Amino acid sequence: MVKRTCFEDAQCPIARSLDAIGDGWSLLIIRDALGGRRRFSEFQKSLGTAKNILAARLRALVAHGIFELRPASDGSAYQEYVLTDKGKDLFPVLVALRQWADDYLFEPGEEYTRLVDRKSGKRVRRLELHAQDGRLLRRQDTELVRVP
Amino acid sequence: MVKRTCFEDAQCPIARSLDAIGDGWSLLIIRDALGGRRRFSEFQKSLGTAKNILAARLRALVAHGIFELRPASDGSAYQEYVLTDKGKDLFPVLVALRQWADDYLFEPGEEYTRLVDRKSGKRVRRLELHAQDGRLLRRQDTELVRVP
DNA sequence: GACAGTGGTTTCATTATGAAACCATTTGAG
DNA sequence: CTCAAATGGTTTCATAATGAAACCACTGTC
Numbered sequence: 001m002v003k004r005t006c007f008e009d010a011q012c013p014i015a016r017s018l019d020a021i022g023d024g025w026s027l028l029i030i031r032d033a034l035g036g037r038r039r040f041s042e043f044q045k046s047l048g049t050a051k052n053i054l055a056a057r058l059r060a061l062v063a064h065g066i067f068e069l070r071p072a073s074d075g076s077a078y079q080e081y082v083l084t085d086k087g088k089d090l091f092p093v094l095v096a097l098r099q100w101a102d103d104y105l106f107e108p109g110e111e112y113t114r115l116v117d118r119k120s121g122k123r124v125r126r127l128e129l130h131a132q133d134g135r136l137l138r139r140q141d142t143e144l145v146r147v148p
Numbered sequence: 149m150v151k152r153t154c155f156e157d158a159q160c161p162i163a164r165s166l167d168a169i170g171d172g173w174s175l176l177i178i179r180d181a182l183g184g185r186r187r188f189s190e191f192q193k194s195l196g197t198a199k200n201i202l203a204a205r206l207r208a209l210v211a212h213g214i215f216e217l218r219p220a221s222d223g224s225a226y227q228e229y230v231l232t233d234k235g236k237d238l239f240p241v242l243v244a245l246r247q248w249a250d251d252y253l254f255e256p257g258e259e260y261t262r263l264v265d266r267k268s269g270k271r272v273r274r275l276e277l278h279a280q281d282g283r284l285l286r287r288q289d290t291e292l293v294r295v296p
Numbered sequence: 297g298a299c300a301g302t303g304g305t306t307t308c309a310t311t312a313t314g315a316a317a318c319c320a321t322t323t324g325a326g
Numbered sequence: 327c328t329c330a331a332a333t334g335g336t337t338t339c340a341t342a343a344t345g346a347a348a349c350c351a352c353t354g355t356c
Contacts, residue, residue, distance in 0.1 A: 039333085039334090040333070040334050040335075041332080041333060041334075044334090051334080051335065051336085052335085052336070052337085054335095055334080055335060055336080076333095078333065078334075079334090
């Protein structure tokens with residue numbers, strides 16, 4: 001069930017991330033979960049996935065500790081899939097993908113959703129990367145070093 | 149050749165991003181390209197992908213405008229795959245994935261690479277999301293609004 | 297001119313994905 | 327309480343993607 005052997009013991013953090021969530025549906029499920037969905041049928045309706053696929057993905061995400069199963073909050077006998085902290089912390093990944101898409105994958109008038117600051121209602125700024133001392137860093141200002 | 153029909157006309161920016169780069173190899177190729185690799189054989193050696201898969205992926209990435217083919221910079225008759233601005237701007241996505249992995253997918257002493265500020269050599273800070281007025285925003289401080 | 301390296305393509309086997317049917321349990325309506 | 331519908335899946339089967347290996351044309355190297 002989703003067994004990407006070549007990534008599994010990869011040293012690269014990006015490869016590891018992709019092993020956990022790099023399958024095309026996972027991030028959409030997590031997006032929905034961050035939007036408040038929690039029930040199997042909610043995900044299924046929202047995503048339009050085949051039920052077997054969704055079941056397999058949710059099982060894998062639970063196994064990875066990104067979701068956990070909990071008794072339904074409305075008191076019913078069913079269960080809910082809720083994001084763990086690990087899952088919630090994928091938020092920046094989703095924001096990065098969203099901002100990139102906004103920049104390059106949408107036509108000018110085509111905007112569809114907007115991520116806003118709840119307080120002001122205004123659009124958020126671009127994700128920023130800073131140095132320890134606070135300087136704003138561009139890609140070229142950074143470097144990847146190996147620590148053995 | 150990689151035809152994720154259910155994402156193609158998706159309105160959601162995240163779904164669109166995943167349609168372009170959400171296949172598991174693409175981001176690793178782009179990671180390598182940001183690290184300076186440009187030739188087919190460099191990618192192939194580094195990633196260990198089957199050549200047919202790599203060829204298909206590179207073709208798709210070129211078609212998406214993430215890479216472009218250019219005559220080799222060393223004057224040989226071969227060509228190089230170089231990132232366009234669109235491709236380079238996936239940097240924040242990679243940083244987000246890396247930071248998440250560092251937090252959750254590595255054991256304490258297991259660190260492997262570190263993204264540093266070139267000037268100081270010190271590790272970069274976490275990606276930050278700010279409001280227009282500069283306030284640092286957490287996930288809960290944001291909201292997704294539909295713009296029709 | 298021989299030989300290795302580059303950048304692929306082709307073929308075939310394996311694996312993942314997806315659609316549809318099915319099913320046990322739960323819930324809601326009457 | 328009863329029955330129908332909804333929930334949360336699993337199973338089966340077809341199709342599509344991936345991967346390994348062999349092959350091949352062209353390039354650079356000696």
